[in-house]
Every structure is written in C-alpha cells, then in structure tokens.
Amino acid sequence: MTVPKRPARRGYDPRVGPVPERGRPPEAEIGPGERLSLNGMGSFDWHLDDQTFELDAAGLQVFDLDPEEYDSRPESLVLRISPEEGARLDYALRRALQAGDRGYGGYFRITRRDGTKQWTHTQGTILRDPRGNAYRIVGIVRDATDELTQAPDMQPGPPPREPQAIALVVRQTIEALSRAVTVEDVAAVLTGAGGLDRFGADALVLGLIEGGNLRFVGASGSVIRGVGELPPRRLDGSLPLGEAVVTQQPSFATSLAGLVERFPALRTYVAAMPDVHAAAFLPLVAQARSIGGLALFYRSGDVLTPAHRELCAALAAIVAQSLQRAILFDREREVATGLQAAMLPRDIPRVAGAGVAVRYHAASSGREVGGDWYDVVTLPQNRVGLVVGDVQGHDTHAAAVMGQLRIALRAYAAEGHPPSTVLARASRFLAELDTERFATCAYAELDLVGGSVRTARAGHLGPLVRHTDGRTGWPNVRGGLPLGLATSLNLQEFPETRLDLVPGETLVFCTDGLVEERGLDITIGMEALAEAVRDGPDDHEALADHLADNLWERWGSQDDVALLILRRDPDPGTPRAPRMHSYVHQADPEGLADARLALRQALEAWELPGLADDVEVAAGELLVNVLLHTEGGAVMTLEVLPEPVRRVRLTVQDRSSVWPSRRSPGEAATSGRGLLMIDALSTHWGVEPRGDGKAVWCEFGPAAQRSLLG
Structure with a gap:
C-alpha cells in the first residue's frame, strides 16, 4: 500500500523545520519567559523566611525598575507603590496567609519614572510546609492598564472606569466596609489609606443627619485643608450637598463658579479651595430615607465621565448601607454602655x-x-x-x-x-x-x-x-x-x-x-x-x-x-525612729535571701552597719523557724528605738499559736539552737500574742553581748 504524501505546510520543511516565508525575516524560537514578557507579564519568587523578593527581567519592567537599583528586598518596591496601595496589598496578603488560602491577588497602581500611573495586577500561589505554615510565594505581575482603561493614551490621574473596573472597586469597597462596625470605623475607611482612590477623587467630606442638621464626621484630601473645621449646617438647601440630601438626587458640577451663583453660601468654601474645579454631591440613602451626604472634590472636571458617575452612585449606596448599620450599632452601644456604667x-x-x-x-x-x-x-x-x-x-x-x-x-x-x-x-x-x-x-x-x-x-x-x-x-x-x-x-x-x-x-x-x-x-x-x-x-x-x-x-x-x-500605706516611721516591713512567703525560695539583704541595706542607711551581722543571723533563725514549722509566711519588721539609748528591734510575726521554747540540744543534735543564738546575740528578746498568732522580737544595741561571729 502506498501512503500518500501529506502536503507540506506553508513555511515548513519536514527535513529542516520552519522555513521563513519569502520577504519575512527569520525569527528565533520564543521561549516561555519571552512569551510572558511580550504580554507585559513578569514573575516573582518571594521567600518569606529571609524576606527576599526576586523579580525576573520582565517583572522589573512592569515596575519600571533597573536591575542595578533593585536589591531583591520587598521594601525597595516603595519606589513605585504608594503607602495606600501598599497597605491594601499587605492586608490582602495577611488575610490570605491567616485564612490558609492557596493564593491571593489584586489590582493596584504604580507610579512610573515619568509620573504616569499604571494599573498593575498581581497573582501569587502560596506554598506551605506540611504544618500549613507559608514559606514561599510564587506568582506573576503584569501591566493591567489596557485591561482596566481600554485607553492607550492614559494621562496621570484616575483612569476612566469601565464595567470591569467598576466591579473591582465596588468589591474592594464592600470588603473594606465589611469590617467597619461604628460610624467612626466607616469614616476611617473613607478617609484612610486608599479611600480617595476608590472614588478617584482628590478630597471628600462625609456628613450625617442629626436633628435637622448635617454634622460632618470625616474629611480627607490636601486640596480642602484651607476650609478648616466644618460646623454643622442646617438642611435648608443653601449648600449643594444639603440639597442633594434633601432631594435624594446626586449632582455633579464641572465648574464651581456656576455653583457659587446658585449657592452663595458656598463662596467662602470655594475661595478656600483654589485647586478644586469639579465636585460630586451624593446623598446617602438607606431604606428610602436620607441619612447623610458625601461630597467629592476633583482638580479636573474631565474625571466626571458617565462611567465615573455610575461608580460614585454605586459606592454611595454601599456607604449608606454601612452607615445605617453603624448608626444602629452606635445607638445600641450607647444604651449598653450606659447600662454598664450604671451597674x-x-x-x-x-x-x-x-x-x-x-x-x-x-x-x-x-x-x-x-x-x-x-x-x-x-x-x-x-x-x-x-x-x-x-x-x-x-x-x-x-x-x-x-x-x-x-x-x-x-x-x-x-x-x-x-x-x-x-x-x-x-x-x-x-x-x-x-x-x-x-x-x-x-x-x-x-x-x-x-x-x-x-x-x-x-x-x-x-x-x-x-x-x-x-x-x-x-x-x-x-x-x-x-x-x-x-x-x-x-x-x-x-x-x-x-x-x-x-x-x-x-x-x-x-x-x-x-x-x-x-x-x-x-x-x-x-x-x-x-x-x-x-x-x-x-x-x-x-x-x-x-x-x-x-x-x-x-x-x-x-x-x-x-x-x-x-x-x-507605707509605714517608714520617723527620721529619728525609721521602720521597715517585709513579708516572706512560704513558697518563695528567694524571699529569705531578699529579706536578709533588705535588713543590711536598711541598717546601712540608718548608719548602724555594725549591727548588720547579728541582726541578719537572728532574722535568718526566726524566719526559717516560721517557714519550716508553720503553715504560712512571716511578717518581718525592723525599727529603730531611739530612747533611752539608740537600738534596733527585729520582730517576726506568724499565725501559729505555738510559742517557741528554748531547749538544750546535745552535741550531735542538728537543730534546737535557734533561741540560744538569739539569746547570745541580742540584749533582750521575747514572745507576745499578735492577732491570731504570735510575734517573736529581739533587740540589738551598744550593750549587746559579743557577736558569735566576732
């Protein structure tokens, strides 16, 4: 049987492989890395243990970094990523690590060398050891500007919002507000890291309705810093935000000069915001009831495209729902904390x-x-x-x-x-x-x-x-x-x-x-x-x-x-008759040594160092007797008695009702000599009842017998 010859593919010779077409230059084989690079995609390898973040050549191009200026440390990427974007990425990563997720991803913007903003996407796979601990992340980074903007001539500033970008920002806002419990939390999300970026705005002001007034609870953005503190305003339609709240209809202005003609009360605020040229005034409506308003300010009116206005309306609805929950929570908490305080x-x-x-x-x-x-x-x-x-x-x-x-x-x-x-x-x-x-x-x-x-x-x-x-x-x-x-x-x-x-x-x-x-x-x-x-x-x-x-x-x-x-209250005595107290707990092995040291330091401070050896030996005997033969600790007091002659008294108190007795131990006995030593070292000693126990005291002074240690 004769096998028919297959027609040769165009541009392909079965003997030598690809053959350049006439008029086309020969091309080298394109490897996997080059395929990623041609599509604006690079890869990274992040070792969490030693905190090294390796980027391939294409990845460096995505971040607009030269190889010699990047040291493989994640901190070095702050050259391109703003603190707000970095904080948002860090949160997404921490949440994925703590939840045991296999991967994480997100969109963010970087600033290139020429100042333009580039939308970037990252996706990483988290590698974990057998115990589930993450030790490495391998992933890709890519230029996502075309995907999110569909505009090759993107200028600095917020990109136009296409449907997929709107969905992304809405998801991010819902996620951020899901953790907001109080009104203060909601305001912090809007005015904190990434808050302005979600709206593509340069400044914002948040207000809540309270008793017919609009009380401002949050503001953010450098372009409105000249406005100062915003007092509550009556909802009388004298300001565009108040009108939006009353009518429950958003309004957008691409020229503030025209607004001043309609709202003369706005003239003072406009004069304090020379860099603002456009604004959006959004009512915050929940369950058909206005609960507040959100004002957004822009340096340029070109941002207020139909897509951007759609985004603002969607975000305002999300903020309104979060604020409604927060207001109810704050009211309930006020009642609860009032009850707690009363109890x-x-x-x-x-x-x-x-x-x-x-x-x-x-x-x-x-x-x-x-x-x-x-x-x-x-x-x-x-x-x-x-x-x-x-x-x-x-x-x-x-x-x-x-x-x-x-x-x-x-x-x-x-x-x-x-x-x-x-x-x-x-x-x-x-x-x-x-x-x-x-x-x-x-x-x-x-x-x-x-x-x-x-x-x-x-x-x-x-x-x-x-x-x-x-x-x-x-x-x-x-x-x-x-x-x-x-x-x-x-x-x-x-x-x-x-x-x-x-x-x-x-x-x-x-x-x-x-x-x-x-x-x-x-x-x-x-x-x-x-x-x-x-x-x-x-x-x-x-x-x-x-x-x-x-x-x-x-x-x-x-x-x-x-x-x-x-x-x-301390009981230091008087300058002429100082006093110190100490408690030695039965279960504290270091208490005895600490008590002896405290005695010596006190006697040196009272200018009686010559008595330290005798007092320390006597205290040791009395304390050991308490710790060994009773069921509790001992209270030790050392005080100076200035009259008739200056001397010191050591007192050791316990809760035992059994009084000590002086014995005459034999030569081979290992105990029973404590009171004999006290009698030899001190001028006087005795026992007296104290509360539900007893106190053993002994005095030391110039007339004391010769120290057993001398």
Whole structure:
C-alpha cells in the first residue's frame, strides 16, 4: 500500500523545520519567559523566611525598575507603590496567609519614572510546609492598564472606569466596609489609606443627619485643608450637598463658579479651595430615607465621565448601607454602655490606711459592653472587701446579670460572712436567677490594722502582690468552680487562703481581659502584668494609669477589663525612729535571701552597719523557724528605738499559736539552737500574742553581748 504524501505546510520543511516565508525575516524560537514578557507579564519568587523578593527581567519592567537599583528586598518596591496601595496589598496578603488560602491577588497602581500611573495586577500561589505554615510565594505581575482603561493614551490621574473596573472597586469597597462596625470605623475607611482612590477623587467630606442638621464626621484630601473645621449646617438647601440630601438626587458640577451663583453660601468654601474645579454631591440613602451626604472634590472636571458617575452612585449606596448599620450599632452601644456604667459602683469609698484605684475598659470590638466588674466594700472592725468578677458574655444581658450579682455579693460581704461563704451564697444566687450565664470572681477581705488577708476565688485569677522591695508574685490562692456552675454541680467549696500585706505592699486584682490574648498562653499575659507592675510607679493611681496605657494597647483591647489596685500605706516611721516591713512567703525560695539583704541595706542607711551581722543571723533563725514549722509566711519588721539609748528591734510575726521554747540540744543534735543564738546575740528578746498568732522580737544595741561571729 502506498501512503500518500501529506502536503507540506506553508513555511515548513519536514527535513529542516520552519522555513521563513519569502520577504519575512527569520525569527528565533520564543521561549516561555519571552512569551510572558511580550504580554507585559513578569514573575516573582518571594521567600518569606529571609524576606527576599526576586523579580525576573520582565517583572522589573512592569515596575519600571533597573536591575542595578533593585536589591531583591520587598521594601525597595516603595519606589513605585504608594503607602495606600501598599497597605491594601499587605492586608490582602495577611488575610490570605491567616485564612490558609492557596493564593491571593489584586489590582493596584504604580507610579512610573515619568509620573504616569499604571494599573498593575498581581497573582501569587502560596506554598506551605506540611504544618500549613507559608514559606514561599510564587506568582506573576503584569501591566493591567489596557485591561482596566481600554485607553492607550492614559494621562496621570484616575483612569476612566469601565464595567470591569467598576466591579473591582465596588468589591474592594464592600470588603473594606465589611469590617467597619461604628460610624467612626466607616469614616476611617473613607478617609484612610486608599479611600480617595476608590472614588478617584482628590478630597471628600462625609456628613450625617442629626436633628435637622448635617454634622460632618470625616474629611480627607490636601486640596480642602484651607476650609478648616466644618460646623454643622442646617438642611435648608443653601449648600449643594444639603440639597442633594434633601432631594435624594446626586449632582455633579464641572465648574464651581456656576455653583457659587446658585449657592452663595458656598463662596467662602470655594475661595478656600483654589485647586478644586469639579465636585460630586451624593446623598446617602438607606431604606428610602436620607441619612447623610458625601461630597467629592476633583482638580479636573474631565474625571466626571458617565462611567465615573455610575461608580460614585454605586459606592454611595454601599456607604449608606454601612452607615445605617453603624448608626444602629452606635445607638445600641450607647444604651449598653450606659447600662454598664450604671451597674458599676459610682464612687469608691475612701479606705483609711490604704489607697484604692479602679479602672474599667470596654472592649474595642462588639458592643463594648460585658459583665466585668469591680467593687470595694467597707466592713466593720477596720476591714475592707475587694471584689473583681466577670459574667460570661459580652452583651446587655451580661451587664444586667452583673449588676444583680454585684449587689447580691456586696450584701453578703456586708453581713460579715467570710470569703468562702460570700462566694457560696453568690453562686447560689446566680444559679437561681434563671439565666444560663456563669461568672468568675475573686474576693478578698483585708484587715487594715494587722494587714492579714483572707481571699478565695471562683474560677478567677487570684491577686498579684508587689512587695516593698519591688518584687512581684502570684500567691498560690486555692479556688473553686465559677459562680452558678458550682451550685449546679453541687460543688460549692471555695477554700480560703491566708496572706499578709505589710505596709507599702500592693494588691492587684484584674479580669482576664488584661492578661489573656486569643491564641496565646495566659501565662504570657500574667508575666507581662507582673513585669508592668514591678516597673510601674508606687502610687496606686499612677500604677493604674501605667497598666492601662501599656497593657490594654498591647492586647488590642479585644475584651472588657476590670482592674482594682489597693496599696497599703507605707509605714517608714520617723527620721529619728525609721521602720521597715517585709513579708516572706512560704513558697518563695528567694524571699529569705531578699529579706536578709533588705535588713543590711536598711541598717546601712540608718548608719548602724555594725549591727548588720547579728541582726541578719537572728532574722535568718526566726524566719526559717516560721517557714519550716508553720503553715504560712512571716511578717518581718525592723525599727529603730531611739530612747533611752539608740537600738534596733527585729520582730517576726506568724499565725501559729505555738510559742517557741528554748531547749538544750546535745552535741550531735542538728537543730534546737535557734533561741540560744538569739539569746547570745541580742540584749533582750521575747514572745507576745499578735492577732491570731504570735510575734517573736529581739533587740540589738551598744550593750549587746559579743557577736558569735566576732
């Protein structure tokens, strides 16, 4: 069988390949990179770990960059991209990375060397490791000017808006406004990065209707800076924006001179805007009702094409819907925050012997209302009750439940019940409220005379303590289940913990919004709070401001925060009879060494360094005896007694009712010599009852016996 010959293709020789047609020059083979380059498309390779952004030759051409001026760092692209465009691209990328998306893309404008604006499109594929962490992005960049403008002779400034460009800008605006919750948020979107670009305008002014007036809530653009502050204006048709709002009809002006003839009241504003030659006045209408107006200003009237006017109308409708939601939200939030404020105590009582500071901070998201609260309750016999709590939820119902629970808990405390009973009764009260909410709470009762603290907690953080030497610590406060939940499960046990607060020490109570951030371990926030308290000022009010300024901003204020600080007044004595106090916690391994150092420093400051060795040895013996043989810590006091001769007295107080006894240990005994050493080192010593425990004291002075260390 004979196979027929196939006719040779024109311009192709089966023996040698392509053959140039007569009259056409020979062409080299076009590779993939050249194909992309011929279509104005380049590629990039972005390594996220070392932050290198590699562009091929075509990609450099898209950005109008020379190879020698680009150092493969993404920061270098700011030569071509404005901060507004960069912020928008960064947001799109961050959202894609956090959402686990496979890719991202977007349109943006760059400024070429000759000053012209070029629409550019980027599309990237995100590469992730097995754990889902992004480590590399590979993609393309291309010149999209023709696609979006269909105009080869594009001049500097906003390009004409074709249908596909209008859809793109509308999507971007909807996306930006979707995160706006309040009227302030909406105004920030319009006046912030990229706001003017969405409208292709050089300036804008946003106003809302309030009681027959148009109140201006936002303005942006350098061409209207000479106008100054805009006071509210009556909606009487004296200004074009007011007329647009009243008639619900947009108006466009390509000559401001003509506007002044119709609206004489506009003359002052036009004189302050010499660079403005065109304007658009758009009513903001939602559900057939005008809620405000938007004025756009332009340097050139050529921008106001039919397509651009269509874009302005579409964006105004989107802004109106967002503002309507924001206005309703602000009204509801005003009611909620008013309820929250009414539920918190109006005045904090003055506490003799201590300073108290409170702060409440609403969340920056949601309705900015919740169930966090604080309270200070004056009690008989120089005692004071301290309360911090948090009802589940962030709504008006949480605030209402909080108000009822706060009053009930305050009443139980005022009846004189111990902390464990106060929390148990509050839990029963909450369980009987016919609500599904539970609450966490910490309650402490402080004796202002002796400094003893009885505290209990229900699923809440215990107090943070700052000692007189600046050290901070979280005492191990035992706790029970949250209020309400404990009663439902019949587990109403709220064990008490005993602490001591010496003069000059500070208690810090807070709700979890101050130390907890979503996605992070709460211990990170607790360490940050301890550090901020340690480095903060001594004064209780100044310390509260310090914590608010540093921690609320750090966590982004995503949750309500209640803060209560109590600092017991310092007791330094007098210049002739100075005094110092320190508390050594049983669970603090460094407390003993810190106490000895504090003693030596105090004696040196009082010009009694010769007594330091004896006092330090005696203090060590007394403190170790408390820490080993009792169930709590020790309060140590060192004071100068100037009469009849100048001497010092060391006192160590504990809660044990067992008095020490002097023994005669044998030669092989390893303990039992503590009081013998005290007797040998001091001139006098003794034991006396103190509160529910005892205090061992000893004095040192010129008549003391020879030091055992001498």
